[in-house]
Amino acid sequence: MMSKIASLSDIEKLAFQKLDKNALDYYASGAQDEITHYDNKKAFDRYQIRPRFLRDVSKVDMSTEIFGEKFSSPIFVAASAMQKMAHPIGEVGSARSACKHGVCYSLSTVSTTSLEEVSESVQSLVAEGHKSVRWFQLYVYKEKEKTIALIRRAEKAGFTAILITVDTPFTGRRLANIRNAFKMPTHLKLANFEAEEDGNSEKEECGNDDSTWPPKLVAGQLDPGLSWEDIKWIKSQTHLPVLVKGILTHEDAKIALDSGMDGIVVSNHGGRQLDSVSATIDALAEVVSGCENKIPVLMDGGVMRGTDVFKAIALGAKAVFVGRPVLWSLAHDGENGVDLMLDILSEEFRMAMALSGCTSIKDINRNYIQLSPKYYTKL
Numbered sequence: 590m591m592s593k594i595a596s597l598s599d600i601e602k603l604a605f606q607k608l609d610k611n612a613l614d615y616y617a618s619g620a621q622d623e624i625t626h627y628d629n630k631k632a633f634d635r636y637q638i639r640p641r642f643l644r645d646v647s648k649v650d651m652s653t654e655i656f657g658e659k660f661s662s663p664i665f666v667a668a669s670a671m672q673k674m675a676h677p678i679g680e681v682g683s684a685r686s687a688c689k690h691g692v693c694y695s696l697s698t699v700s701t702t703s704l705e706e707v708s709e710s711v712q713s714l715v716a717e718g719h720k721s722v723r724w725f726q727l728y729v730y731k732e733k734e735k736t737i738a739l740i741r742r743a744e745k746a747g748f749t750a751i752l753i754t755v756d757t758p759f760t761g762r763r764l765a766n767i768r769n770a771f772k773m774p775t776h777l778k779l780a781n782f783e784a785e786e787d788g789n790s791e792k793e794e795c796g797n798d799d800s801t802w803p804p805k806l807v808a809g810q811l812d813p814g815l816s817w818e819d820i821k822w823i824k825s826q827t828h829l830p831v832l833v834k835g836i837l838t839h840e841d842a843k844i845a846l847d848s849g850m851d852g853i854v855v856s857n858h859g860g861r862q863l864d865s866v867s868a869t870i871d872a873l874a875e876v877v878s879g880c881e882n883k884i885p886v887l888m889d890g891g892v893m894r895g896t897d898v899f900k901a902i903a904l905g906a907k908a909v910f911v912g913r914p915v916l917w918s919l920a921h922d923g924e925n926g927v928d929l930m931l932d933i934l935s936e937e938f939r940m941a942m943a944l945s946g947c948t949s950i951k952d953i954n955r956n957y958i959q960l961s962p963k964y965y966t967k968l
């Protein structure tokens with residue numbers, strides 16, 4: 590029995606004791622040998638913070654702004670599928686928690702709560718004076734009209750940006766899911782696939798009626814032929830800012846910039862897609878350089894500590910997303926669990942800023958970070 594929860598790792602340990610094998614394997618898995626999955630976390634330790642002292646740090650302002658929206662901290666909630674497997678409140682719990690914390694929430698296409706219900710669930714908080722900024726993560730359908738219908742629903746439901754995931758032409762090989770034939774529990778459904786986008790009353794069935802993951806109906810919709818031309822076309826179809834999620838190289842960053850994208854998320858999908866790619870914190874500086882400071886670069890992958898957030902900001906990220914920690918927190922204690930996790934992480938980040946002599950986000954820059962001497966070759 591743990592005395593008091595003090596870190597995201599503590600929450601993770603409790604969630605591991607609570608979740609059933611099916612859900613735990615799905616949430617925890619990385620692809621193949623999970624080299625990238627583990628490196629995402631370890632890589633942060635390869636960087637050191639260079640603190641400055643004797644500055645007045647009695648007030649620390651963690652707030653940041655992206656696309657004209659102000660957030661109370663740069664710690665955002667990542668889009669992750671099927672959150673009701675962690676706790677019955679699912680996406681509603683994580684969305685409400687993000688809203689209460691004044692941070693951005695991103696919702697997966699493959700959610701177990703529809704995007705309309707998620708929007709509805711934060712309205713009482715908005716009425717109390719909280720601001721809710723919600724971004725919609727888009728998996729692009731083979732059929733263009735279905736993709737557009739999803740975007741229209743997101744626009745109508747008050748989502749303010751579209752995150753197009755580009756690292757998933759196919760789902761990665763997550764061995765635990767293959768070995769135990771992962772199944773979404775039968776009482777859950779992929780809620781965004783229910784409503785017929787063309788307004789027809791006939792509904793698509795997207796419950797768990799087959800033994801494979803993703804369900805054939807859904808996986809069969811992913812378009813492995815997706816190209817930058819399609820992404821540009823999607824961008825032309827919406828007034829919302831469009832970010833590409835899953836970029837790892839300066840070459841692709843430059844193409845995203847030249848293609849008119851509004852932002853980039855450096856991500857390797859939590860190590861769940863191609864194994865052996867670089868940890869995201871290692872890829873961040875390269876992607877930032879490819880963007881020439883013209884569009885915001887955000888990142889995710891392995892963020893567990895306030896010092897991780899600090900390091901990412903120092904290397905040029907405008908904000909970070911947390912993925913699995915949200916799922917562990919939901920499993921631990923639903924919406925309260927996510928509240929606790931965001932409280933701990935933002936307090937750690939506030940402390941990292943204060944202890945390194947930074948009182949605002951714009952103070953944090955490359956001068957505050959170095960590669961640990963263990964990892965660079967001396968001249």
Ligand SMILES: Cc1cc2nc3c(=O)[nH]c(=O)nc-3n(C[C@H](O)[C@H](O)[C@H](O)COP(=O)(O)O)c2cc1C
Pocket residue numbers: 615616617629667668669670697698699726754834856857858859860861889890891892910911912913914
């Ligand atoms: C269980 C799970 C489901 C995910 N589902 C999605 C998804 O539906 N769409 C997407 O773009 N990324 C998805 N991701 C990736 C996350 O958005 C994010 O990139 C990743 O979790 C960040 O790494 P972290 O878990 O180490 O924080 C998922 C990740 C996990 C762990």
Ligand SMILES: CCCCCCCCCCC(=O)C(=O)O
Pocket residue numbers: 670698699728729730731760803807808810811858861
């Ligand atoms: C428009 C088709 C949607 C296709 C869904 C693909 C399954 C992805 C599963 C969720 C995910 O990203 C994950 O890491 O797991």
